[in-house]
Amino acid sequence: xxxxxxxxxxxxxxxxxxxxxxxxxxxxxxxxxxxxxxxxxxxxxxxxxxxxxxxxxxxxxxxxxxxxxxxxxxxxxxxxxxxxxxxxxxxxxxxxxxxxxxxxxxxxxxx
Amino acid sequence: xxxxxxxxxxxxxxxxxxxxxxxxxxxxxxxxxxxxxxxxxxxxxxxxxxxxxxxxxxxxxxxxxxxxxxxxxxxxxxxxxxxxxxxxxxxxxxxxxxxxxxxxxxxxxxx
Numbered sequence: 476x477x478x479x480x481x482x483x484x485x486x487x488x489x490x491x492x493x494x495x496x497x498x499x500x501x502x503x504x505x506x507x508x509x510x511x512x513x514x515x516x517x518x519x520x521x522x523x524x525x526x527x528x529x530x531x532x533x534x535x536x537x538x539x540x541x542x543x544x545x546x547x548x549x550x551x552x553x554x555x556x557x558x559x560x561x562x563x564x565x566x567x568x569x570x571x572x573x574x575x576x577x578x579x580x581x582x583x584x585x586x
Numbered sequence: 587x588x589x590x591x592x593x594x595x596x597x598x599x600x601x602x603x604x605x606x607x608x609x610x611x612x613x614x615x616x617x618x619x620x621x622x623x624x625x626x627x628x629x630x631x632x633x634x635x636x637x638x639x640x641x642x643x644x645x646x647x648x649x650x651x652x653x654x655x656x657x658x659x660x661x662x663x664x665x666x667x668x669x670x671x672x673x674x675x676x677x678x679x680x681x682x683x684x685x686x687x688x689x690x691x692x693x694x695x696x697x
Contacts, residue, residue: 479628508685517592517674517690518629525683533684565628567685573619573678575685577628 477501481566481578488556488585496551496581498566504576506569507549508533509541511562512580518565524549556585589613590675590688598694602664607691609675610657616678618658620649621687623672629687665695 479500488494498507505526510518510533520533522541530541538560540552549568553560561584567575593608609618617636621629633642635651635658642649646669648661662669675688 506683506685510687515595515692517672518687520684520686523684531684534686567628569685573617573634573676573685574631575629575676577630580626580628 479566479568479576479578481564481581483581484579485582486584488553488583490556490558490585492556493552493554494556494583495553496564496566496583498549498551498568498578500547500549500568500576502568502570502576503546504568504570505546506575507543508567508569508575509539509549509551510565510567511535511560512565513562521551521564556583558585561585588689589679589686590677592673592675592688592691594691595689596692596694598696599665601666601695601697603695604661604663605665605693606659606661607673607693608657608659609688611677612656613679614655616655618651618655619676620658620660621674621676623674625671629672629674662693665693667695667697669693670695 508523509521524543527546564581566578569575619634620632623629638653638655640651646663673691
């Protein structure tokens with residue numbers, strides 16, 4: 476049982492480049508989330524989804540877009556990367572209970 | 587303004603000491619969760635508290651939900667190096683769909 480899988484695990488981008496982070500879950504969960512975590516800090520919510528075909532903004536959505544075309548996948552896109560988006564990105568999913576399950580994270584550096 | 591404020595931000599103690607960390611808010615919640623995150627990993631759920639005044643124990647960890655369901659505490663007895671990590675509280679809001687984390691407490695337990 477894989478749980479929540481994030482790809483890629485590491486990435487270095489140049490300023491202005493674009494990329495997509497993929498999150499896949501095999502637990503049939505309705506809710507999925509994207510967070511960013513900066514050094515020494517907690518998790519800040521970027522975007523989330525309450526089901527296939529739905530997305531909603533979190534606390535820090537600017538510069539990011541998301542899509543949930545399939546229930547098991549939640550994609551996070553950066554259209555034009557900036558150094559301020561250097562961070563570790565975590566995806567999470569949950570079912571009807573509050574417990575969230577997290578992926579291993581994607582370490583992104585924008586130079 | 588953060589929805590959930592945690593204190594202290596950082597705590598460094600010797601093995602065997604006791605400690606308490608806090609999660610505070612001005613809002614009322616239906617439940618609250620505590621997670622622990624180890625370096626290079628995603629957060630993992632420790633406990634969910636639901637009822638005002640509820641106390642839950644997990645080995646040497648004691649969790650309490652405030653009577654008014656606005657705050658929570660985590661007490662660790664006789665801390666061990668394996669307790670080292672980032673402790674995060676979290677709540678669901680917005681018809682239980684949005685999952686928001688606190689600012690985090692980073693604990694270091696030294697031999």
